[in-house]
Amino acid sequence: MKRILRLTQELIKINSENPPGRERKIAKFCYDFLKNYGYKPRILEFAPQRSNLLCSCKSENSLRTILLSPHLDTVPAGENWNIPPFSAKILNNRIYGRGASDCKGNLAVGLEALAQLKEEKRKFRNLDIVFLATADEEAGSSLGFKPILNSLPRLDFGLILDGSEFKIIYAQKGLLHLRINILGKKAHGAYPERGENAIILSFNIYSQIRDLIKRLNKKDKKAQFTLNIGKIEGGEKVNMVADKCFMELDLRFRENESKEKLLNIFKKTIEKFTKAYSLKVLAYQPPVRAQRNNFWINCLKDTLLGENIKPHFEVSRGATILNFLLERGVEGVVFGFSTSQQAHATDEYIAIPNLYKGVRVLKNFLIKIDNILDNE
Incomplete structure (x- = not known):
């Protein structure tokens, strides 16, 4: 042996x-x-x-x-x-x-x-x-x-x-991998109020989605959603307000949750912060x-x-x-x-x-x- x-x-x-x-x-x-x-x-x-x-x-x-x-x-x-x-x-x-x-x-x-x-x-x-x-x-x-x-x-x-x-x-569990592209507005880093920082928007969107997942899991102990941010990238220089950022998210979910329902949750959450975005499904398994x-x-x-x-x-x-x-x-x-x-x-x-x-x-x-x- x-x-x-x-x-x-x-x-x-x-x-x-x-x-x-x-x-x-x-x-x-x-x-x-x-x-x-x-x-x-x-x-x-x-x-x-x-x-x-x-x-x-x-x-x-x-x-x-x-x-x-x-x-x-x-x-x-x-x-x-x-x-x-x-x-x-x-x-x-x-x-x-x-x-x-x-x-x-x-x-x-x-x-x-x-x-x-x-x-x-x-x-x-x-x-x-x-x-x-x-x-x-x-x-x-x-x-x-x-x-x-x-x-x-x-x-x-x-x-x-x-x-x-x-x-x-x-x-x-089901698997949903997403890439969210967020657009902002460029400005000089010394005057951030003149722009819209896509990195901060992305962070706020992720925080909102994360908190929503926590509430869903607390409401239903059997749900056991998991969410991970695996990649985030944005900006060009330290002294510029970032006008673009993308993040890639990994969501795992139980039965009785459809792909369409989950995408709608993401879209509604993103649109609380901005309309200038795109959402791409990188991978999906039911x-x-x-x-x-x-x-x-x-x-x-x-x-x-x-x-x-x-x-x-x-x-x-x-x-x-x-x-x-x-x-x-x-x-x-x-x-x-x-x-x-x-x-x-x-x-x-x-x-x-x-x-x-x-x-x-x-x-x-x-x-x-x-x-x-x-x-x-």
Whole structure:
């Protein structure tokens, strides 16, 4: 089982930051790994260097098909790491590095489980496995999961390997990313009253929206809106009143909130301060909810209990690719073995025991399904 440690380390050492997006090297590594164990993987690209890995494993009867899908890319490492982000250093029973938890630990578990199934000469009678490790997950999946999903044959269930601590993510909040451009009026910095400062307008608008979100959450404890200002930029010189400013906002919201309703709230708030603005939707994903009680989920729960892990269902605050799966009409959940609160963090790590246990859980889950299908 030490191979899972080496495998995780090798994956972390391969820089696959997105942006800029360069998954070809890590996809080739996974390709070579699977081919070495007798699989027939393929590499798919929708742009130069933006590689995805697809490996289909047919069973004797092909009664059902499951999709296993981690991703290859990571967010940028950034600065201020105490442990070099691509060193994959082992310390205190953890492996450190960018992507350790999001999502190279999960990727390593998937690869290791497939390798062990081959080594054990396990021949599946009923369950087809589609292993898909994708590019561009951190930037919307337009060069990975989205175009490939539409080309895949019948899928009965999807296990998105992008979760942590063996939690079953069955639903996720909606996502609305906005860019608000505010126009003001230029003036000399010594005479601010002669102009209209677009930066101050932007700050006041954000403060008003933030306070509104707080009131909504206080009024309805189940609402749990979250709002983040991720980028703001404006002005030309320190001695000039800024005549333009833009800010980019990230709103996460629950079910029963429509895109149109939320945009109207933003527009009404902005127009309390100015009519000189534009509002652009950068990204939108509706909230989604999958089934919590079906054949696949029950098998997963039984497998977890077999490892003395209590099944825990959760709603994701962040965006995943689960919505793309459900939109196609395929049931699925997000699941994984990473360490909680480590995704995108400085000095990111994954706990080594999670890797060992993750391989057992994933492998036993697949075997359990194949065995149960004998009775269908």
